[in-house]
Amino acid sequence: MPYSNTSTLHWDYRDGRVAAVMAALVYSLWTLEIVFVGSPDSTSGALADPDSSFGRFLDSAHRTAAILVMLAAGLGLTLGATRPRRLLTIAWWSMAVFGAASLAASLLPGRCVVSTDAACAVETLVEGVDGATAVQPPIAVISILAALVSAIALTLDRRRAGERAWPVLALITAAQALAVVVVLVLASLLYASAGDGSPGVALGLAERLHLVTVALWLLAVGLVPGQWKRTRRARRIPERAA
Template identity: 55%
Template sequence: MPNTGRLHWDYRDGRVAAVAAAIAYSFWVLEVVVPGGAATQGALALPGSTLEIVLESAHRTAAILVLVASVLGLTLGARGHGRALTVSWVAMAVFGLASLATTLFAGPCVVSTDVSCVSEALAEGVAGASVAQALMAVVAVLAALVAVVALAVDRWFADDHARGFVVAVAVLQLAAAKIVLVTASVLLASSGDGAPGVALGLLERFHLITVALWLVTAGVLPGPWKRTAVRTRATAR
């Protein structure tokens, strides 16, 4: 008699987790509607404000969902596929861990992985800003980039019908990550201008959108979750 009380993980759980994480990472749009949002605080969250509480919870939840998706991808989806997909899942896990770590710092930025905001906050000497959070934010940006590029490579060689879209998402994220990291480096090297922080600008928003697109793509595409490749290669040999 089967044990119905045992928790059974399925590849569909991983796909749902990836899409849900994309939605949670997009909660930054609340900055324009929540009192104390972008209109008055920019990329800095007023300690104890509704915006800080909502976004901190959303980012932590999203990071956990990313970890769930990556683990299920490695254990269920990557079996039989090439190394590129394995790299993509591992990089996704690193992204989730780095993102989760940034939410544990008492940083002032409403987007915990906002490298530009953390860099400016450090330059301005804003309370709560730390080098450790900045480093974790950089790791998150780079890990997400590696994950989407590896996914694009895997889908391209698998002749996935959506490979063109995945490549486009990878190119967009590459451009966004490069600009964001360069901007952060310039801000960190500066001595600051006396302002309390930076607004969540269009470039940072653009990068966050590309991250969400990558997570949605990883969850929606059925190819990365199939296990038929092993049998196909074995037959070919």
């Protein structure tokens, strides 16, 4: 029977690569706000109005992205490079933590459209917004720090392995580290002000910069081949003697 094996699902390393690339694309969907909503309000902590159709769409999309990230990390751990070094294992596990924390934050009530938006989580908490809980800021901080740890570990592992793309990974990681520092500093200042301060343009731009670096990191995870392996090796066909 020609279709006897179609009912069996076989995971492949390429599924993990596709999941990482798709997650990168989803984390870039906030740019559609410019097209469909107009110029985004960079003075606001939120990237979109949570009560708008686009805000609900973006919320669902980021929930999907978190699941894709966990899928990619899981396949990386199981179908990734043979005998991975400790750094690569740390990169995969940190990526899984990022996905799990992002998913958990997206399921919590509140007005923050982007689950990794630590500044928005702090802002809603200090302003006493309905639905805001004290666990939202820590979870958001855990998610962005886990992503940074994963990016750093992957960059160092690829450098040790002699991957030609490691300088690009290093540039992405440096940009992500800068964005994380800026977001956390501004969020801390906002928390210290007890809601009396204004997020300002800098915080809005920092949030968007962080999303760009996260998307680039996930894109690199999917495109750089060194941390993956093929499940099947091509067999060489011996040449016939003339």
